[in-house]
Amino acid sequence: MTGTLARRAARAVRGLGAGAVLLAYWTTVAVCARWCEAPRTGVGESVRRKA
Template sequence: MRGARARRAAGAVQGLGAGAVLLAYWTTVALLAWWTGGPRTSGGESVRRKA
């Protein structure tokens, strides 16, 4: 019985570790996107030519 509980605990720890890695990755991507800025477009103007 103790082996099954240890396996379940190990699986839970692995899941938490994977979640932490994904959270760190997406946080880094979001911060880099925010810092670098990127092209800003105004919401009022259209890029397409009017007919």
């Protein structure tokens, strides 16, 4: 019984660790994409609401 509980806990910790690594990766990619992207001027539609 204790072995099963320990295995389930270890699997849960590994899952949380993998989720944390993926979250950190995607956050880094998103931030770099925003910072490294050249500003677009005059392309596409305006995001401002029209009065």
